[in-house]
Amino acid sequence: MRLQRIFAATATLAALTTLATACEDPAKAGPAAAKPSASPAVSTAPTAGAPAQASPTAAGAAPATLAEAQAYVRKYTSCEDLSTGPADRVNLAGYAPVGAWAVTERGICSDTKEQDEIVLSMVSDMKAHQQAYKDHITKRLDEGYWDAGLYDPYLVGKGFVATARKTGTGLALVKSDLRVLVCNPDFTVPEGYKKEKALVDGCVLTDFVNARDGKGSPVKGPALASAGTIEELRGLVSPKAVDCTEMLVTNEHIASIDYQPVVGRDVSGAGVKQRAVCGKLGGATRAHNLNWLDLVADMKALQTLSKESQLAEVGHQRSLTQSKLLVGTNVAVESNNPAVRKALYKLGFLRLDCEPAFSAPAGSRIRPAQVDGCVLTDFERPGV
Known part of the structure; x- marks a missing residue:
């Protein structure tokens, strides 16, 4: 295991970033953003004649617009005030820009139930997107950040990705066909949770939400010990x-x-x-x-x-x-x-x-x- 005594204060939205506020100790933070050059170049348009690839968990037609992705998310939690340029709501400087990692459009809506912001990213090629995410996590692990990607509420579906900052939002979204994408080799899906193949080797899709605050998906285990004498x-x-x-x-x-x-x-x-x-x-x-x-x-x-x-x-x-x-x-x-x-x-x-x-x-x-x-x-x- 590539472990070091480093942690961040809380999990963030940014799975296309250096995860500076999600997976790193601020004292050891790397560059502020994951630049397109850090991962293989990805075309922003689907290959001619080929359908967009998706998470195998997502059923039905893929949302074609941000509004359709918003409508899907709203079946499971609130997603209000959708906007494509809310710099005052979420700092998007740490995100790879639209046009990289097969992201064609990005918007933000508010989860009023959890007082959270959800970033919705429309993806033209889900396999390429997952590969870019895996490459990013591998790079962070090589830099010594052992927890890279372990605590990101980074949920992929058919044609789009939803990321959140708060555990409650992630728990609500995994009740849908969205699944958490994890590419950290130290991750093991706990007993009782779904484990599905991602579109790239070395990554898994799961309905288990891991969280630093201990309020994520519950893990089964024996009762605490006790004794009378x-x-x-x-x-x-x-x-x-x-x-x-x-x-x-x-x-x-x-x-x-x-x-x-x-x-x-x-x-x-x-x-x-x-x-x-x-x-x-x-x-x-x-x-x-x-x-x-x-x-x-x-x-x-x-x-x-x-x-x-x-x-x-x-x-x-x-x-x-x-x-x-x-x-x-x-x-x-x-x-x-x-x-x-x-x-x-x-x-x-x-x-x-x-x-x-x-x-x-x-x-x-x-x-x-x-x-x-x-x-x-x-x-x-x-x-x-």
């Missing part, structure tokens, strides 16, 4: 995930140079009712394989403390020794061992991630946390 928690996680052959039940602060727990000295102030530590505590040999088990009385307090700890560790080498917090409903496990965490995900634990603008690729589990600015997830970037 510390021994019950021990039985849940050991030996499947944590080696608790040696376990010490104590609310005292236990740490080592290699293992730093999220919960510090004030365990009760962190919302923890009872705590145990598993592993070799040291003595004749250096402490190793330390993991902490918590029965939690106040999950919001624990997540708040963990958020503070995470933000303090951003950019520090110490983050390699700082344990990461995985939570259930009333239990938590702290570990800095990736193998342990991977096993815990299968047991119904999710990791609290409070990194600014964090997002996870499709197929990962994401749930809201109990503190603002954080999510619960089973996704980890390698090496983090």
Whole structure:
């Protein structure tokens, strides 16, 4: 995977752009626009005698005008005040101009239900258009933007493309024959969602809407873990995930140079009712394989403390020794061992991630946390 610690604030309309506001960290943003020269030249007119190619999902005749595309979209969400030149509504500077990527005409309408703007692009050759989009995503991936194209509500149909900024608009539009086009090889269509071949290799069409805000299409997964006692928690996680052959039940602060727990000295102030530590505590040999088990009385307090700890560790080498917090409903496990965490995900634990603008690729589990600015997830970037 070509992953880097970069994210943008929110998904944008622009799939024909550098996606500077959708897929990139502003500090690493590339050029402001995807120029026609960045992709193969595309004729703006259909080949003589050949019909316009379309998404295989779209049934019926292809809309021939922006008004017809608007009428189609309005069956599923609002699309008002259609205009071809609303510079004050959406900044179109980042879009490839009409005439590139087989785009023959472009307009914008307002989704009043979601307070969003929808960009409608009429396309004369859908296969060429999808190829140009794939080439653009490949270029961004080669530049190190691992999430390029993972979160774009970029919906293709027969003869036109609709892009949106807000998750709610995308969720409404996938109820139609429009499908999200994804060309990022790290994307996996989650169970229960449609997966169809795009018109170019390496891309898929799906009715799954991926979103950074965790409000996209729901992903199925096991219920969060819970336990009534510390021994019950021990039985849940050991030996499947944590080696608790040696376990010490104590609310005292236990740490080592290699293992730093999220919960510090004030365990009760962190919302923890009872705590145990598993592993070799040291003595004749250096402490190793330390993991902490918590029965939690106040999950919001624990997540708040963990958020503070995470933000303090951003950019520090110490983050390699700082344990990461995985939570259930009333239990938590702290570990800095990736193998342990991977096993815990299968047991119904999710990791609290409070990194600014964090997002996870499709197929990962994401749930809201109990503190603002954080999510619960089973996704980890390698090496983090």
